[in-house]
Amino acid sequence: MREWALIFVPLAGAGLVALWPSNRTRPWLLPVVGLAHVVLTFWLLVDPPIVAPDAWLGFDPLARAVLPAVSLLFMVCACYGVSYLRMRSERPNRVFVSTLLAVLGLLSAGHQARHLGLLWITTEAVTLATVPLLHFNATPRAFEATWKYLLVCGTGIALSLLGSFCLGYASLYSGGSGDLTFTALTAQGAGLSRPWVLTAWVLLLVGYGTKMGLAPMHTWKPDAYGEAPGIVGAILAGGVTTVAFTAILRVRSVVSAAGQSAAADRTLLAIGLFSMLVAALMLLGTRDFKRMLAYSSVEHMGILSIGAALGPAGAWAALFHVWSNSLTKGGLFMSAGNIQRAAGGRTMDEVRGMAVLTPRSAAIFVAGMFAATACPPFSPFFSEMRVLRAAFETRHGAVAGMFLACLLFAFFGLTRLVFAIVDGRPRAAAKAARDHFHETAGVIVPPLLLLAISLWLGLWTPTVLQDAWTAAVAQLFPIK
Amino acid sequence: MNETANLLIGLAMGLNLLALGSNRLPTIIWAMAAQGMALGVMPMLIEPDFNWHVGLIVAATVAGKGIVIPGLLRRAMRAANIDREIEPFIGFVPSLLLGAGGAIAAVALAGMLPLLPEQAGSLFVPGALASVLTGFVLLIGRAKAISQVCGYLILENGIYLFGLLLIHAMPLLVEAGILLDLTVAVFVIGIIVDRIQRAFDSLDTRKLTALRE
Secondary structure, rough: OHHHHHHHHHHHHHHHHHOOOOOOHHHHHHHHHHHHHHHHHHHHHHHHOOOOOOOOEEHHHHHHHHHHHHHHHHHHHHHHHHHHHHHHHOOOOOHHHHHHHHHHHHHHHHHOOOOOOHHHHHHHHHHHHHHHOOOOOOOOHHHHOOOOHHHHHHHHHHHHHHHHHHHHHHHHHHHOOOOHHHHHHHHHHHHHOOHHHHHHHHHHHHHHHHOOOOOOOOHHHHHHHOOHHHHHHHHHHHHHHHHHHHHHHHHHHHHHOOHHHHHHHHHHHHHHHHHHHHHHHHHHHEEEEEHHHHHHHHHHHHHHHHHHHHHHHHHHHHHHHHHHHHHHHHHHHHHHHHHHHHHHOHHHHHHHOOOHHHHHHHHHHHHHHHHOOHHHHHHHHHHHHHHHHHHHHHHHHHHHHHHHHHHHHHHHHHHHHHHHOOOOOOOOHHHHHHHHOOOOOOHHHHHHHHHHHHHHHHHHHOHHHHHHHHHHHHHHOOOO | HHHHHHHHHHHHHHHHHHHOOOOOOOHHHHHHHHHHHHOOOHHHHHHOOOOHHHHHHHHHHHHHHHHHHHHHHHHHHHOOOOOOOOOOOOHHHHHHHHHHHHHHHHHHHHHOOOOOOHHOOOOOHHHHHHHHHHHHHHHHHEEEEEHHHHHHHHHHHHOOOOOOOHOOOOOHHHHHHHHHHHHHHHHHHHHHHHHHHHOOOOEHHHHHOOOOO
């Protein structure tokens, strides 16, 4: 029952918001629904329900390992959203608030989907629901970004439908009953037709990889993150991409049951390393700090993909990294939003000296940058360490070397850009713009909170979470 | 059953080439609509005895792909006052060659994938792959937003054709969900096309170049 509430509470909230008359009080419904969702997910985390094996939808160990992170991120974003939308009171926010809540409901459904078709339907629905969020600013650039997002993600998602059909046909061809739940597909295991499984894997990896933003299908990311409001970027980077990642994990376990885990892991490793490399090179070149966050997100998706390829220990590290990445990115996106608002620009040519103009946001931005580049003691350091250890344990020394090299380049790229923005003497025009923006608690506490949680996760990873990740790994790598 | 089905799939593959070779937007829209309708009636051929489940899918697909969506695109085309694709990124002859090469590759590739005995010898898989490739060429190679939308819809037609292989396995709920999602997708795309038309006063995606590294 509670797992259904995770979906229907936000959707009902979205409906209520759509009818809510006042533009000023409407955003307050965001944290209300967000809080209800967090309470529900953490209750489910501590006291997980028993999921019937043939259930289409359920709070199974994998959902338990990832969904609370998304819920937590959403709640904090929702609190920030109240202050953000107050600053943007000139724009009607009915559609924005309502689709934001719908996205939360659909994400909850996507994380819990245990049926190939249902998983596709929810992922596609999330993709469509995020469209009004991307062009909230209604500038020509925002429409351009939305168009590219629609075309690239629409095509990717269409390919994953083709892949789902191929996997379904693999089951049908081998005498399956046409039951497309992951449990049934895994049970069919080695009986699945090999050519169809491999075709399906390629298509599903490309399709859901597009949604995740793995290179070379990442092209929508810099545009979308650059033009969307900060909280939308945070929810895309920390919530929407993770649903695609869990989709890939679920499909991978079917492919692995069919005896093709070597091929699956090789492709995941290759695409992960390529994403990290592309991201690192782009980070060295970009001058726009919101696009920088997008490339950093591509890099972290690469890390997730590499983790998923390195056996049970790697998958455990990847689940840990989902938490680290979601929370750290959230803090970065919000502080970047503050800086952009105060400075009135987004590139290192327009913005400098933010340590003087917005000292608190700049401090959070720098701390977040160190967290995202895996400096201790933030949690990305510990999760990436575990990925690295898994690489050595599975004798992937070359992978570990390339992994470290890409991290180093990304570190150079990020520090170069962040310090160019934070240091120096503020521009005269920016000083005037500062009067429009005040660092109130509403825009400072949420990113600070996320970074604090990231720190806490790194230093004192709670046992309940470790258990949840272990249970999820046991689901993904069943002992034969 | 297979002969009629193959005839319709062959027709759809021919329409792919028509869409690739034409510079007139109404022709591309027409090819896309005709293809959608030809594939839309196929469930009737596969399912020998008529039932309401199949009837519903056929009616929804033919109405959606053959009438509603092309109508919306024609309206957008008139509003933007364009009817020709001038200077595509990939020329018409190269696109045709790509499409023809793609169709041959699709047949070769499909030969490597095993089919159930009752579907052996059918053109489902090559037809689906050829349409997906055609969709890609249109998406990448055309500059007008309407041609790109047509490319996306042809790609979807290909996937729909493949989905017919699973028609007995898919529960109605999943089919309905997929159809609903695709319909909403087209409407969302339509809204964005309209906004682009207003913001840029053009449907030429070459003007969408503010965002780049």
